[in-house]
Amino acid sequence: MESGKITLTIESDLAQVQHVGEAVRCLCSHLSLAEVKPSSVEMAVVEAINNSIEHAYASQAGNEIEVAFEYSNDVLNIVISDSGVPMPENVSGLFRKSEIAMPSSAVELECLPESGWGMQLLKTVCDDIEYQRLDNANRLCLSFKLSPLAA
Amino acid sequence: MNFKTEIKEDIAILTVVASRLDASIAPELKKVVAGIVGDGTTRLVLDLEKVDFMDSSGLGAVISSFKLTGQKGEFVICNMSEAVAEIFSLTHMDRLFEIYPSVDEGYQKMCA
Numbered sequence: 001m002e003s004g005k006i007t008l009t010i011e012s013d014l015a016q017v018q019h020v021g022e023a024v025r026c027l028c029s030h031l032s033l034a035e036v037k038p039s040s041v042e043m044a045v046v047e048a049i050n051n052s053i054e055h056a057y058a059s060q061a062g063n064e065i066e067v068a069f070e071y072s073n074d075v076l077n078i079v080i081s082d083s084g085v086p087m088p089e090n091v092s093g094l095f096r097k098s099e100i101a102m103p104s105s106a107v108e109l110e111c112l113p114e115s116g117w118g119m120q121l122l123k124t125v126c127d128d129i130e131y132q133r134l135d136n137a138n139r140l141c142l143s144f145k146l147s148p149l150a151a
Numbered sequence: 152m153n154f155k156t157e158i159k160e161d162i163a164i165l166t167v168v169a170s171r172l173d174a175s176i177a178p179e180l181k182k183v184v185a186g187i188v189g190d191g192t193t194r195l196v197l198d199l200e201k202v203d204f205m206d207s208s209g210l211g212a213v214i215s216s217f218k219l220t221g222q223k224g225e226f227v228i229c230n231m232s233e234a235v236a237e238i239f240s241l242t243h244m245d246r247l248f249e250i251y252p253s254v255d256e257g258y259q260k261m262c263a
Contacts, residue, residue, distance in 0.1 A: 014175040021204065039204075039234045046206050050174045102243045109247050114215045117207035117242055124241050 003072035012053045012063040012082070020067050021046045024078070027069055033076055035147045040125040041078070044142050047118040048080040056084025056138055076144040083137050094119060095129040154183045162261050163187045164254060166198040172209035172235075180212040181219075188219050195220045196257045200230035205238050217248070225249075229257040 008023060010016045021042045028038035049065055057063045068079040102120060103112060122129060128143040153169040153176045165183065169176055187195065197216065199205075217226045227249045231239065239245040251257040 014173070017175065018171050018173065018204075039237060042204065043206065043238065046173065046204075050206065050208065054174070102241075103247065109214070109217050109221060112214050112247070114211040114218075115207075117210050121207055121238070121241060 004070070006069045008067045008069070010049070010065055010067070011061060012057045012059075012065055012084075013061045014050065014053055014059075017046055017049050017053070020049060024067070024069065028076075031071060033071060033144075033146055036076055036144050037125075041076070041144060044122055044125050045078055045080070047122050048078075048140050048142060051118060051140075052080060052082040052084060052138065055087070056082045058085075071146070074146050076146055078142045078144075080140045080142070081137055086133050087131055087138060091131055095123060095131065153179055156183065156187060158192060159258070160262070161192060162194045162196060162258060163192045164196045164198060164258065166200070167202050170201055171204040172199070172202045172212070173204065173206045174208035177208040177212035180209075181215045184216040184219050193220050194225045194261050195227075196254055196261065197226070197228045198230050198254050199228060199232070199235055200254075202235055203232050205235045207238075210238060210242060210244065213248075214244075225261055227251055227257040227260060229254045 006027065008020055010020055024045045025038040025042040028036055028041050045067065049067065052065050053059060063082065063084065066081045070077045070079065122142070126142045127145045130141045132139045153167065155166045155168050157164045165187065167180070172180065184195065195216070197213065213228070220226045229251045230253060231250060236245065239248070249260070251260065
């Protein structure tokens with residue numbers, strides 16, 4: 001498979017997020033990216049965009065979010081960029097796979113939090129997550145490993 | 152309209168009519184359930200048949216709905232698509248919620 005890059009831009013409006021999610025799912029299906037589950041990639045991208053809207057832009061519409069879909073033989077990188085407020089300085093540690101914390105079956109439903117699941121889902125479905133603050137912009141790269149197809 | 156409610160024998164059957172239960176409509180689900188409970192119905196069957204995508208905000212709204220009803224009555228979820236089942240599995244919610252393959256089965260459980 002050839003490498004490629006497709007870039008989408010949306011406004012910081014929660015009602016717009018589904019369009020990028022659906023586009024990403026279709027791209028994954030259309031490109032037949034081995035080892036990648038389109039619904040999982042869509043979920044990860046939606047969570048990252050929601051995070052930009054709700055935290056970087058404090059749910060204010062009228063701002064721009066760019067989603068770059070970059071693929072090659074062995075990796076799919078999806079880079080979500082915004083110009084909102086930076087993530088906390090310790091955020092890199094929060095993206096470590098080793099710190100996934102899902103509830104055990106002994107937990108009572110009444111004790112479950114109603115928010116904070118997005119970060120856990122991101123860490124579960126992505127192979128790697130990298131955050132950078134560059135030129136006053138947030139850049140979150142979600143990586144999914146691909147298995148090279150046999151020649 | 153993103154939600155439809157039917158009350159049968161003191162049990163609310165709440166159908167999510169939208170195809171996506173995401174951050175854009177999750178707050179509305181909480182309001183609808185709060186209204187149902189406020190009107191005196193604390194047993195609820197949540198029908199997700201039409202939902203083919205759910206994000207963490209949708210999941211949070213489902214947890215909130217349980218908390219609004221479950222402590223006083225009962226709360227079951229029915230008709231999950233493969234994609235919705237995936238988010239429940241990834242977060243281990245499939246081990247915590249009562250989930251049925253159809254509204255009829257969830258409703259019968261409530262009536263038993």
